[in-house]
Amino acid sequence: MIFDNGGDIIINADRPTPLYQQLKDTLRANIINGDLSPHEKVPTERELSEMYNVSRITVRQALADLTNEGFIYKVQGKGTFVSPPKVEQPLFSVTPFEETLKAKGIIPSTQLLEWKSESADFEIATKLAIPISSSVIKLTLLGLGDKEPMAIYNSFFSETLGREMVKSAEFNEKSQRSYTTIDLYKSIPDIKPKMQNQSFEALPANGTISDILKIPYGAPVFFVTSIIYDMDDRPIELKTAAYRGDKYRFNITRMVK
Numbered sequence: 001m002i003f004d005n006g007g008d009i010i011i012n013a014d015r016p017t018p019l020y021q022q023l024k025d026t027l028r029a030n031i032i033n034g035d036l037s038p039h040e041k042v043p044t045e046r047e048l049s050e051m052y053n054v055s056r057i058t059v060r061q062a063l064a065d066l067t068n069e070g071f072i073y074k075v076q077g078k079g080t081f082v083s084p085p086k087v088e089q090p091l092f093s094v095t096p097f098e099e100t101l102k103a104k105g106i107i108p109s110t111q112l113l114e115w116k117s118e119s120a121d122f123e124i125a126t127k128l129a130i131p132i133s134s135s136v137i138k139l140t141l142l143g144l145g146d147k148e149p150m151a152i153y154n155s156f157f158s159e160t161l162g163r164e165m166v167k168s169a170e171f172n173e174k175s176q177r178s179y180t181t182i183d184l185y186k187s188i189p190d191i192k193p194k195m196q197n198q199s200f201e202a203l204p205a206n207g208t209i210s211d212i213l214k215i216p217y218g219a220p221v222f223f224v225t226s227i228i229y230d231m232d233d234r235p236i237e238l239k240t241a242a243y244r245g246d247k248y249r250f251n252i253t254r255m256v257k
Helices: 019-032 045-052 056-068 097-102 122-128 159-174 181-187 207-213
Strands: 009-011 072-075 079-082 087-090 108-119 135-145 148-158 193-204 220-230 235-244 248-251
Touching: 009 019, 019 045, 019 056, 045 056, 056 072, 108 159, 122 148, 122 235, 135 159, 148 159, 148 207, 159 181, 207 235
Parallel strands: 087 248
Antiparallel strands: 072 079, 108 135, 135 148, 148 235, 193 220, 220 235
8 A cells, every 4th residue: 555645545455446557547647747747757667666565567567558658658778758748639620730739839840751753543543533543743741849750741642733732842841841731732822722531540550650750660650541622622632641649649529419
């Protein structure tokens, strides 16, 4: 039985809740309440075991769950640290990448990883309403927060629009501005995005994504597929995005019928 400074029971072997869950809930509460600050080092397994009078196996399981949920992270050879708060991404409206990160006190930046011309396969052609094998431009962007990879975006456009988007991206790159493709449309007067249709999946990161986002292979990632339409309801962009599961949380408010 362990007590906090106020005399309240924190860990109690007589409770039906498993000890590792009690320890996990206690540490998580300390993180959420600010008792443990972002990037602050978490006590070692041995220290936690002694502090809370539980086995190291119990501590190890609690820490593993907190790591999987994104509350803490490990640095090889240095220890375990508190993760910064996740970025809240609302779904009821399109919020600029820069605005979303700045609201959390995170410095946003964007890298143009590559662009290339390729032939549209069946999926791309169908979603962009163009003939199969049409020439399309693929634009790949990396969104960073405090210089750390946060999300990777792959966008597909018709050849004409795509080359305009590339020009705008390269201009923003030279200006060292943070941006997404939604921002790039502002420099193309004849095209204005009106809405986007999106689908969401939680999937494990493959080798390419884990390398780019600097996360373990198989780590949880939010995959978002978007089709963006112009003012005439024509599809103008197909975008696939992979967001780090340890960095993002999506939320939406819905009316109850």
